[in-house]
Amino acid sequence: MEKLTCFKAYDIRGKLGEELNDDIAYRIGRAYAEYLKPKTVVLGSDVRLTSESLKLSLAKGLQDAGTDVIDIGMTGTEEVYFATSHLKADGGIEVTASHNPINYNGMKLIREGSRPISGDTGLRIIQQLAEENRFPLSSAVAGRYTHQNVLADYIEHVLSYVNTENFKPLKLVINSGNGAAGHVVDAIEAQFKAKSVPVELIKVHHEPDGHFPNGIPNPLLPECRSDTANAVRENGADMGIAFDGDFDRCFLFDEHGEFIEGYYIVGLLAEAFLQKQPGAKIIHDPRLSWNTVDIVTRAGGVPVMSKTGHAFIKERMRTEEAIYGGEMSAHHYFRDFAYCDSGMIPWLLVAELLCVKGQTLGQLVKHRIAAYPSSGEINIKLNDMDSAINKVKQYYLDLAGEVDYTDGITFEFVDWRFNLRLSNTESVVRLNVESRADVMLMQQKTAEILELLS
Incomplete structure (x- = not known):
């Protein structure tokens, strides 16, 4: 039996050719249909040069199993999330490699209600079926294949999160990478113009191009931020917005072109939601949390910690009926968006906040960054990651810190805390450190942990 290495913890990603090709995509379509027995599945694909072909092979696998396919075209992942719930389909698949290298592609799978399919919610079963490749004869009645455009409905939903009458003149740089x-940016701009919303959009690397002439869009990497930052400064813009390839994450830059860590945006959005719904629950991940917990508690909300990763966050949000969830990695989740993550809703909410509060983004986050300075996520490749993490654990256990094992190890002391965890998607350990209003302490402790790991 052939082992398919493209199946990861949360999704499917692999090198084109041996790891992922049209034949494997067909088998994934058959396996998905065999596992879920869906009547209708929504398909979308990003701009990569192989995405359309892989999507059509997926569709053929689904159709041969008797499943109807609704192809919504070239889309971001969240458009598949939206369409699956909006059209009341039994599942959805987005063909995307997001921010992976150009020789990769992949898929993100969901079931009815836009619920995620990940390692412990069916992905391993689909993998096993695809590897065995022993499917029943093709259905006597092949599934239908239709195209449907849901863009107008999706845009209407996304814009429902803000009151466009609150908007004052703004100049925004948007880098689609x-x-x-x-x-989607064009469609939002058209609605702004139709409603006379005084927002000017300056578009950078706007045209979809699977050759990625300006590099793979991944603004989480510092080397991928300069084009957005420069455009903010050159145009005197109020804010910069940059997306990854399938735009399920958005990254924000202040009026000076300075990159704002996603951690502090979580706090901003949490406060905004709590002003609209006092007492609501807010989900956050354990990597960096003090700022979020402080803001949510002060605003009368209930902070709830969840293990890192979209499948865990979405499940916890449903359990708690939380209105909003945020991860420092720039994933933002919304109850009314089928508990899914969106890259479009956050920048609209922050833009509205700038207008309502009459402050710049830099002003809105400055005192929070000073109150809880953080290292940002540091990724370290190690030969023996488990023993390295254990070494750090034993060192700090002796110092009598408060320890939590929700996700990796988290140690909390009076004035500082850190989280150290194995990545779910890469062969690295990830370190995050924060302090209470003490940049030097945060830097010292970061260096101390890195020394222990070396």
């Missing part, structure tokens, strides 16, 4: 975001 030659990925899938451009058509």
Whole structure:
């Protein structure tokens, strides 16, 4: 039996050719249909040069199993999330490699209600079926294949999160990274113009291009931020927005072109939601948390910690009926968006906040960054990651810190805390450190832990 290495913890990603090709995509379609027995599945694909072909092979696998396919075209992942719930389909698949290298592609799978399919919610079963490749004869009645455009309904939903009458004149830089975001940005801009909303959009790397002439869009990497930052400064913009390839994450830059860590945006959005719904629950991940917990508690909300990762966050949000959830990695989740993550809703909410509060983004986050300075996520490749983490654990256990094992190890002391965890998606350990209003302490402790790991 052939082992399919493209199946990861949360999704499917692999090198084109041996790890992922049209034949494997067909088998994944058959396996998905065999596992879920869906009547209708929504398909979308990003701008990568192989995405359309892989999507059509997926569709053929689904159709041969008797499943109807609704192809919504070139889309971001969240458009598949939206369409699956909006059309009351039995599942959805987005063909995307997001921010992976150009020789990769992949898929993100969901079931009815836009619920995620990940390692412990069916992905391993689909993998096993695809590897065995022993499917029943093709259905006597093949599933239908239709195209449907849900863009107008999706845009209407996304804009429902803000009151456009609150908007004052704003100049925003939006960098789509030659990925899938451009058509959505254009549609939002058209609605702004139709409603006379005084927002000017300056578009950078706007056209979709699977060759990625300006590099793979991944603003989480510092080397991928300069084009957005420069455009903010050159145009005197109020804010910069940059997306990854399938725009399920958005990254924000202040009026000076300075990158704002996603951690502090979680706090901003949590406060905004709590002003609209006092007492609501807010989900956050354990990597960095003090700022979020402080803001949510002060605003009368209930902070709830969840293990890192979209499948865990979405499940916890449903359990708690939380209105909003945020991860420091720039994933933002919304109850009314089928508990899914969106890259379009956050920047609209922050833009509205700038207008309502009459402050710049830099002003809105400055005192929070000073109150809880953080290291940002540091990724370390190690030969023996488990023993390295254990070494750190034993060192700090002796110092009598408060320890939590929700996700990796988290130690909390009076004035500082850290989280150290194995990545769910890469062969690295991830370190995050924060302190209470003491940049030097945060830096010292970061260096101390890195020394222990070396």
